[in-house]
Amino acid sequence: MSTPRFLVTQEIPEPGPSILREAGEVDVRQGMSAQELAAAVTSGDYDVVLAQVSDRFDAQLLADARIRGIANYGVGYNNVDVPAAAEHGIAVGNTPDVLNDATANVAMLLLLGAARRAHEGSAYLREGRFTGLQPNLLVGQDVTGATLGIAGMGRIGKAVAHRALGFGMRVVFTQRPPHDREVPRDELGDLAGRVTQVPWDELVETSDFLSLHVPLTEETTHLVDAEVLRRMKSTAVLVNTARGPVVDEKALAHALHEDEIFAAGLDVFENEPAVEPELLELPNAFLLPHVGSAEVGTRAGMAQMAAENAVAMARGEKPPYPVEA
Numbered sequence: 472m473s474t475p476r477f478l479v480t481q482e483i484p485e486p487g488p489s490i491l492r493e494a495g496e497v498d499v500r501q502g503m504s505a506q507e508l509a510a511a512v513t514s515g516d517y518d519v520v521l522a523q524v525s526d527r528f529d530a531q532l533l534a535d536a537r538i539r540g541i542a543n544y545g546v547g548y549n550n551v552d553v554p555a556a557a558e559h560g561i562a563v564g565n566t567p568d569v570l571n572d573a574t575a576n577v578a579m580l581l582l583l584g585a586a587r588r589a590h591e592g593s594a595y596l597r598e599g600r601f602t603g604l605q606p607n608l609l610v611g612q613d614v615t616g617a618t619l620g621i622a623g624m625g626r627i628g629k630a631v632a633h634r635a636l637g638f639g640m641r642v643v644f645t646q647r648p649p650h651d652r653e654v655p656r657d658e659l660g661d662l663a664g665r666v667t668q669v670p671w672d673e674l675v676e677t678s679d680f681l682s683l684h685v686p687l688t689e690e691t692t693h694l695v696d697a698e699v700l701r702r703m704k705s706t707a708v709l710v711n712t713a714r715g716p717v718v719d720e721k722a723l724a725h726a727l728h729e730d731e732i733f734a735a736g737l738d739v740f741e742n743e744p745a746v747e748p749e750l751l752e753l754p755n756a757f758l759l760p761h762v763g764s765a766e767v768g769t770r771a772g773m774a775q776m777a778a779e780n781a782v783a784m785a786r787g788e789k790p791p792y793p794v795e796a
């Protein structure tokens with residue numbers, strides 16, 4: 472077997488690079504355009520791409536690609552047309568579970584920050600506007616005793632539920648669309664009896680906080696649109712650590728501007744890295760630059776899993792963390 476050649480589209484932490492270098496030749500090409508990525512993938516110069524979830528592999532590119540596999544550095548894989556990859560014999564892998572806690576931590580950070588106006592308070596202080604205690608200064612929404620609605624009770628949704636229960640919240644949830652699959656108690660593990668499955672309409676209308684944990688699919692695109700935002704409580708907070716297009720960002724900016732909801736905490740955006748300009752101006756939008764998994768240990772774990780996937784694919788073996796078509 473010839474020496475495997477790996478294309479890495481963004482630098483990743485150790486032990487990723489060491490695992491790849493041990494197995495073959497590594498080419499890190501930071502900041503490639505979509506055209507440059509397509510040229511590299513179709514060149515025949517690489518066996519496997521260790522990709523970011525922002526690198527697009529559509530059916531057209533996969534038809535022309537001369538690679539054995541795509542090892543995504545992330546759990547989401549909406550950037551890859553997985554059935555098309557399978558059709559062309561290209562394996563796909565991801566990094567599940569290792570980032571559940573880190574992502575749930577950021578969901579709670581956004582939830583608390585947006586509810587308690589943390590970013591507004593920080594700016595206020597830094598601008599030298601703090602002149603002393605005021606009973607009406609930056610009063611936010613109650614968290615303890617409030618209802619958190621979780622859309623998508625998967626691995627990350629469950630990690631968020633545990634945290635929210637710790638904050639004394641009531642937790643209700645729906646599954647990803649079509650929403651009506653009843654989740655059996657044994658799938659809920661130790662959350663059984665502590666969280667309640669409700670219809671989507673009820674989740675939207677009764678939640679004080681709505682946190683999104685669904686994968687991006689055709690069915691979840693604009694799951695939260697203008698109509699949903701209108702039906703939410705005017706005191707509600709929306710949290711998105713899933714994928715930007717799950718929310719209609721223009722409609723959200725409008726809803727925040729018109730105080731149709733209280734606030735939003737967002738880690739992901741519809742057209743990343745672009746952000747709807749109006750959102751950037753709104754004090755009730757608490758925004759982070761897609762850092763859900765950005766904890767040292769989590770990122771190292773993701774690097775290890777992605778690199779192990781890449782090495783197995785280059786050898787023509789099934790990756791240890793496969794995405795099934």
Ligand code: 8YV
Nearest residue numbers: 523524544545546547761764
């Ligand atoms: C990114 C993510 O992969 O795992 C996912 O699906 O969206 C993130 O964890 C991460 O930001 C890599 O740069």
